[in-house]
Amino acid sequence: MSFEGELLAILPRLRRFAASLSRDRADGDDLCQAALERGLKARDQWQPGTRLDSWMYRIMRNLWIDEARSRQRAAKTFAPEEAGLTVGHAGDRDIEAHMELSDVDRAMQALPDEQREAIALVLVEGLSYKEAAQLLGIPMGTLTSRLVRGRGALLELMGEAA
Amino acid sequence: MSQIDEAMLIALVDGELDEVNRRRVERAVADDPALAERLALHRRLRDRLSGHYAPVADEPVPQRLRALVEESATVVPLARPVARWRGWAMGGAIAASLVLGLGVGRMSGSEAGPIGMRDGVMVAQGALGRALDTQLASAQEDAAIRIGLSFRRKGGGWCRSFDGAMAGVACREGEGWQVQQVLPGAGTATAYRQASSADARIMATVDALMDGAPLDASAEKAAQSGGWK
Numbered sequence: 238m239s240f241e242g243e244l245l246a247i248l249p250r251l252r253r254f255a256a257s258l259s260r261d262r263a264d265g266d267d268l269c270q271a272a273l274e275r276g277l278k279a280r281d282q283w284q285p286g287t288r289l290d291s292w293m294y295r296i297m298r299n300l301w302i303d304e305a306r307s308r309q310r311a312a313k314t315f316a317p318e319e320a321g322l323t324v325g326h327a328g329d330r331d332i333e334a335h336m337e338l339s340d341v342d343r344a345m346q347a348l349p350d351e352q353r354e355a356i357a358l359v360l361v362e363g364l365s366y367k368e369a370a371q372l373l374g375i376p377m378g379t380l381t382s383r384l385v386r387g388r389g390a391l392l393e394l395m396g397e398a399a
Numbered sequence: 400m401s402q403i404d405e406a407m408l409i410a411l412v413d414g415e416l417d418e419v420n421r422r423r424v425e426r427a428v429a430d431d432p433a434l435a436e437r438l439a440l441h442r443r444l445r446d447r448l449s450g451h452y453a454p455v456a457d458e459p460v461p462q463r464l465r466a467l468v469e470e471s472a473t474v475v476p477l478a479r480p481v482a483r484w485r486g487w488a489m490g491g492a493i494a495a496s497l498v499l500g501l502g503v504g505r506m507s508g509s510e511a512g513p514i515g516m517r518d519g520v521m522v523a524q525g526a527l528g529r530a531l532d533t534q535l536a537s538a539q540e541d542a543a544i545r546i547g548l549s550f551r552r553k554g555g556g557w558c559r560s561f562d563g564a565m566a567g568v569a570c571r572e573g574e575g576w577q578v579q580q581v582l583p584g585a586g587t588a589t590a591y592r593q594a595s596s597a598d599a600r601i602m603a604t605v606d607a608l609m610d611g612a613p614l615d616a617s618a619e620k621a622a623q624s625g626g627w628k
Contacts, residue, residue, distance in 0.1 A: 269464060278466070360444075360445050366415050374487060381409075385409060388409060
């Protein structure tokens with residue numbers, strides 16, 4: 238299959254991964270679009286015969302990390318000091334949007350990035366530990382400990398802790 | 400409480416335990432209601448999470464995302480280093496005599512038309528057959544028929560795309576070339592030039608047939624010297 242044909246075939250899964258990383262579906266599709274653009278531009282760097290899905294997941298994840306970092310920097314730079322309670326939110330509109338999110342979206346969003354990406358790859362995308370660790374460039378032990386901590390946090394955030 | 404830790408429990412849920420450890424955890428769970436409850440909790444969490452995002456992968460992909468990829472399928476190859484595609488669009492003055500040979504049958508004289516019927520399938524013959532047999536995309540400045548891409552077909556065998564009075568794709572069958580698709584080519588009239596080599600329909604055929612990437616100049620030469628076997 239051609240590069241484009243294969244890309245179209247994995248597009249639904251790429252969208253799902255983007256949704257699980259992003260705040261909401263609209264942000265997810267924006268992330269997905271940015272990843273597609275970058276992947277198409279860098280297509281010559283993809284080795285035919287290797288997994289296109291892993292390659293695209295990695296591109297998407299790197300874009301998301303970059304974006305998350307610049308968002309955090311912006312939040313730190315611009316948040317007024319007295320706004321202690323709303324640090325991390327852009328304002329009322331943002332908080333309203335936040336309240337419309339489901340429990341799952343909200344809980345995922347509250348996770349630290351490194352736990353969230355591990356959870357997204359393994360629990361949502363169904364990657365094996367080995368695949369996920371390779372994709373994230375971390376040892377297996379690090380991945381499993383992130384999965385344990387991430388799950389603990391999710392259970393708590395979703396009010397399901399035993 | 401057994402020595403089964405949280406990591407073992409979730410590894411079971413994630414299907415990551417080998418046979419021995421899986422049995423060990425399952426035995427421990429059977430003997431320990433608290434552990435069993437914890438396991439059920441983790442199973443529910445995984446189901447809930449994957450169930451929450453599953454609809455995203457099941458619904459149709461928004462058009463703007465599909466379009467990004469589909470447009471690239473027809474546009475990008477033109478800009479790629481494979482200059483052969485681009486070369487086509489500038490096909491230039493193609494021998495008008497070829498146009499007379501369009502379609503099935505024979506031209507006047509001894510020269511066969513470029514496409515004939517054999518056992519109910521279209522096969523390349525005459526000038527087109529010769530071009531497919533011998534012409535290299537890297538050396539065809541003034542040729543009436545221009546070879547576009549040469550590539551390995553899924554399931555084996557060679558295919559080549561061509562342009563001239565007609566544009567299309569032909570694949571090697573035995574000693575000949577079976578024409579898979581034929582459209583009006585860049586050579587027929589200036590107005591149609593853009594429509595052939597860059598034609599999305601030909602790209603789609605190439606994409607559907609091609610296994611891997613098009614041959615580069617040296618691989619093309621090797622395949623040609625080998626008689627497209």
